[in-house]
Amino acid sequence: MAAQLTLQAPTALPPSEVPDYLDRLWQEGIQHSNGAATFTLMVYEGSWLQQQLIRTGRVAGPLTGLLEPSVIAAAKQAVTDLGLPLSTAVMDQRLAWQLGQQSGEGAAEDQRGQFVDAAISAHMPRRLVTLAPTLDAQRPLESLVAAYCPLPEEGGGGAACGDVVVLRGGRDALATSLPMVNGLIAPGLPCWVWWNSSLDEAPDLLEQLAPAQRRLVVDSSLGQPRRCIDLLVARIAAGQAVNDLNWLRLRSWRESLAMVFDPPARRNALEHVVQLDIDVEGDHPLKGLLLAAWIADRLGWQLQESYTVEESGIGAAFLRPDGAAVQLRLMPVPVGSPKIHPGALVGLRLICAPENRPPLCVILCSESGGCMRLEAGGMASMELAEEVVPLPNESEEQELARLLSGGHDTTNPLLAAAAPIAARLLPH
Amino acid sequence: MAAVLTNPLRVGLRQERVIPPQCLVIFGASGDLTHRKLIPALFELYRQRRLPSEFAVLGCARRPWSDDDFRSRMAEAMADQIGDDHQAWAGFCAGLFYEPADLSDPASIVKLGERLERLDRERATRGNRTFYLSVSPSFYGSGTRALAAAGLLADSERSRVVIEKPFGTDYASAQALNKVVQACAKENQIFRIDHYLGKETVQNILVLRFANTIFEPIWNRNYISNVQITAAETVGVEERAGYYETSGALRDMVQNHLTQILALTAMEPPGRFDAEAIRNEKAKVLQAARLANESEPWTCCVRGQYSAGGSSARPIPGYRQEAGVDPNSTTETYVATKLFVDNWRWQGVPFYIRTGKRLPKRLSEVVLTFREAPVHLFDAAGGAPTPNQLILRIQPDEGADIRFEVKAPGSGMRSRPVDMAFSYDESFGEPSDEGYVRLLADAMLGDPTLFTRSDEVEAAWRLYTPVLQLMAESPWQLPVHPYEARTWGPAAADGLLADDNLAWRRP
Numbered sequence: 024m025a026a027q028l029t030l031q032a033p034t035a036l037p038p039s040e041v042p043d044y045l046d047r048l049w050q051e052g053i054q055h056s057n058g059a060a061t062f063t064l065m066v067y068e069g070s071w072l073q074q075q076l077i078r079t080g081r082v083a084g085p086l087t088g089l090l091e092p093s094v095i096a097a098a099k100q101a102v103t104d105l106g107l108p109l110s111t112a113v114m115d116q117r118l119a120w121q122l123g124q125q126s127g128e129g130a131a132e133d134q135r136g137q138f139v140d141a142a143i144s145a146h147m148p149r150r151l152v153t154l155a156p157t158l159d160a161q162r163p164l165e166s167l168v169a170a171y172c173p174l175p176e177e178g179g180g181g182a183a184c185g186d187v188v189v190l191r192g193g194r195d196a197l198a199t200s201l202p203m204v205n206g207l208i209a210p211g212l213p214c215w216v217w218w219n220s221s222l223d224e225a226p227d228l229l230e231q232l233a234p235a236q237r238r239l240v241v242d243s244s245l246g247q248p249r250r251c252i253d254l255l256v257a258r259i260a261a262g263q264a265v266n267d268l269n270w271l272r273l274r275s276w277r278e279s280l281a282m283v284f285d286p287p288a289r290r291n292a293l294e295h296v297v298q299l300d301i302d303v304e305g306d307h308p309l310k311g312l313l314l315a316a317w318i319a320d321r322l323g324w325q326l327q328e329s330y331t332v333e334e335s336g337i338g339a340a341f342l343r344p345d346g347a348a349v350q351l352r353l354m355p356v357p358v359g360s361p362k363i364h365p366g367a368l369v370g371l372r373l374i375c376a377p378e379n380r381p382p383l384c385v386i387l388c389s390e391s392g393g394c395m396r397l398e399a400g401g402m403a404s405m406e407l408a409e410e411v412v413p414l415p416n417e418s419e420e421q422e423l424a425r426l427l428s429g430g431h432d433t434t435n436p437l438l439a440a441a442a443p444i445a446a447r448l449l450p451h
Numbered sequence: 452m453a454a455v456l457t458n459p460l461r462v463g464l465r466q467e468r469v470i471p472p473q474c475l476v477i478f479g480a481s482g483d484l485t486h487r488k489l490i491p492a493l494f495e496l497y498r499q500r501r502l503p504s505e506f507a508v509l510g511c512a513r514r515p516w517s518d519d520d521f522r523s524r525m526a527e528a529m530a531d532q533i534g535d536d537h538q539a540w541a542g543f544c545a546g547l548f549y550e551p552a553d554l555s556d557p558a559s560i561v562k563l564g565e566r567l568e569r570l571d572r573e574r575a576t577r578g579n580r581t582f583y584l585s586v587s588p589s590f591y592g593s594g595t596r597a598l599a600a601a602g603l604l605a606d607s608e609r610s611r612v613v614i615e616k617p618f619g620t621d622y623a624s625a626q627a628l629n630k631v632v633q634a635c636a637k638e639n640q641i642f643r644i645d646h647y648l649g650k651e652t653v654q655n656i657l658v659l660r661f662a663n664t665i666f667e668p669i670w671n672r673n674y675i676s677n678v679q680i681t682a683a684e685t686v687g688v689e690e691r692a693g694y695y696e697t698s699g700a701l702r703d704m705v706q707n708h709l710t711q712i713l714a715l716t717a718m719e720p721p722g723r724f725d726a727e728a729i730r731n732e733k734a735k736v737l738q739a740a741r742l743a744n745e746s747e748p749w750t751c752c753v754r755g756q757y758s759a760g761g762s763s764a765r766p767i768p769g770y771r772q773e774a775g776v777d778p779n780s781t782t783e784t785y786v787a788t789k790l791f792v793d794n795w796r797w798q799g800v801p802f803y804i805r806t807g808k809r810l811p812k813r814l815s816e817v818v819l820t821f822r823e824a825p826v827h828l829f830d831a832a833g834g835a836p837t838p839n840q841l842i843l844r845i846q847p848d849e850g851a852d853i854r855f856e857v858k859a860p861g862s863g864m865r866s867r868p869v870d871m872a873f874s875y876d877e878s879f880g881e882p883s884d885e886g887y888v889r890l891l892a893d894a895m896l897g898d899p900t901l902f903t904r905s906d907e908v909e910a911a912w913r914l915y916t917p918v919l920q921l922m923a924e925s926p927w928q929l930p931v932h933p934y935e936a937r938t939w940g941p942a943a944a945d946g947l948l949a950d951d952n953l954a955w956r957r958p
Contacts, residue, residue: 061472061577147577212575213505274464281460287880290458321459429469429503436500437463 033137033167033189041166042206045186048170059147059185062213062427065204065232066153068135069220072098072114074158075122077131084131087138088155088219090114090418095363110305110357112365114245116221133157136189137169140420146427148185149209154200154232155191156225164192164200194225201231213430215240217423222246222254235263238430240423243269244364248309252446259442265434266426268419269310269364270441276314276368276387279412283385289408292375292383293322294345300372300397301353306335307366309445311353314368315339316444317437324349329448339448351448356396368412370394374405381405387412461881463500470496470895472505472577474570476563478554478594479585480510480521484615486528489585490547492887494532497543501892505575511552511563521549546574554586554594560601567603578606581895583613591618592631599635613642613894616707617698618903621919622912629905642894643908647708648901649886651875652845656715656817657729659843659851666841667720669821671796676838678716678802679818679956680709683810685937687757687767688784692775699782701754701915701922704806710737710911711903712845713802716817717792726900730907736792737910743789743801748917749928753944755785757809760936767809767936781931784808787944788918803948805955809936815845818956832859832867840956849883850874 098113136153172184216233223246243251303311324341332338339351384405388394619625714733721728743751761767785807821839840854856866932941
């Protein structure tokens, strides 16, 4: 469910006047308050797909930045219309790029930064700064400012008030606003930076927007895999609290796999894994690699080598703590109806060969995709544990809201351990 | 549960509900509960990454400790739990603070409010505050009043109070205490803790009943002949003689813990899984419950007190010989009672509740015994077929058993009972969180599902009012029967069931 955060139309101000305006606003106090003692949330809201869909007349406005059902439906239609492979995910940047090659003059009201998911606004950000780059790269900087307070029935009173700043313009113009943006961060409160766009985009802007002391939220399914994983690894190594939505979307897979090995009778099999197969949608392997890296880290495997298999697959060899070998194979598979984000998991197969016991084959299948390829061949003599992994049904905004609800100033240790292994697994 | 090898893939997956930025204020921070239960539970939550970085614990007591004093005392008390994990403790410890405060001194509470304002800014805790009253019950009312007077409960969304048991000593005192705290805070801010509800297996009663279709159709008077709820302890009164002498088993265990289990076992299905829907149903079933004979409660309630027992090598003192106990004490250490629930589902089905100290085994369980098969077609190995039973084992060996008849091997057609068992250990192999971990997390999340609401507490006290009145006004009508330590209670308790041609399950 989406909710309009600001209760009144934002005030358009020249960018240079924004800091003074906000200072004055809070010095006077709103409902006897100088603002919620919560956090600053800075969002880089590319929304290129929506912008291109609006420009080419495939969806009507307004431009909210939210991935609404109408946007998803139009994007799926565009994949077919533009002759892209059917495995192309909605958020695959090649789709937005292809749309960019089409003609069109459609326009809609730009409400990015004002139209915020209720799950996020429920946490009462003290300041929500949205950087909204426009398709017109030369567009000058515009700024909009609004203060807000929850309705009386929502509780919180003045102590829950905050403000919204929207900076809109071409990417260069946004870059010039950074000194002012950095000055807007509420002192003494945590600051989150959500890079809600491809990690291939504007690295300098990301660098300046998200220094190590700010909590970074990215999506490593958006961007070239090598660039995404290197960025994760570098940021984590620098001590930044990094949250990767692509990693968080692995939760149901990790839970399903852990569940198979909850009964103590199966624990021993985990020490005797010999083979791990992972199927992913399309050609973005990072989510699958993060899953493999997490398993390797948890089970204490040492990576020996990784290599390319059959053009677009990835193979790797690990050594278990007892010195035995484990083979990994991650293969892209074509799908007719891909999920929203590139590289979604289709299936996982883990084969264990415990001593003096029959081998165990664990197969996890995506609820929507099935995994016939992994079910084929040579498992008749094995004990079979097969589970269907439920599809996560949370939006990006809900995932982010979960992070905001009780954040950490360090990276999740499991991601911190898995990311460097995933980086080594990805062949150069 | 038995210690088992941790599932390496399970580590870090218990993060489904992260507690929001928060300041937890513990009154009575110099007391036992703080270093034995509360701080260990919080440290466990920290290790599971369920506490956010914006978190603070403010210990409060009269002692003039500093922040560092408090930290070092907690570290000392928790040395075993910290082990080698000094890094985690250092991170957690940085969020521990202390403020000398006296709940009976308004100026001191105002000063506390100022400290909380500073902590809010320093730790960015967003004004979320949970006040945990780990103090003498006599301070529950005045303490809540003092917090309200200092304006610390004014924000009903961001402040809440956790109150330990006992909540009152009878119906009238519980009502009076409810009036006081409800005048200070909204009901959704008041979290009356019952640590039995923090147990995984108690919560599992809800899941077992309402996530399966095979139990609910037979969960009623048509199929169930009686229900037994047992909480047996092997220990005696230990160091709690001072408190126990004023409470006894009925107030200490039955009115709260066992009655909550009764409510979960007997309640109707809630329309949805939310706190109010569940608590509505629990309150309704408690309001429908009554003693089997309210006008003659001595016929449906048995009291006992353990006397000396054990062997000559390991003698066990009787209750009256325990340190701090009146040598002529008539405090009951054992209670058995029979109840009915007067509603469509349970009319006529007796619920037997028993609890006691110094019994032969430590265990808590709910046993639902089903009606006998209408026709006995087969010879039974035991003479008559054993009625089917569903046994919910709350502790130890957490799990559930279904007992049913099968064909005994051999050429004849004789039946004998067998158990089909579910064990938490065998299925999950992970130790559950300690009850306080769950309950503290829920309180800080503002989720009252596992806390008792005012009407539940009052209904539970009202249920036992006839017995409490009898104990106060004519205790000779409800004598305290002695029973030898490490036996299953007084013989009179067996008589309670024998009248109905039943017997207590011998676990």
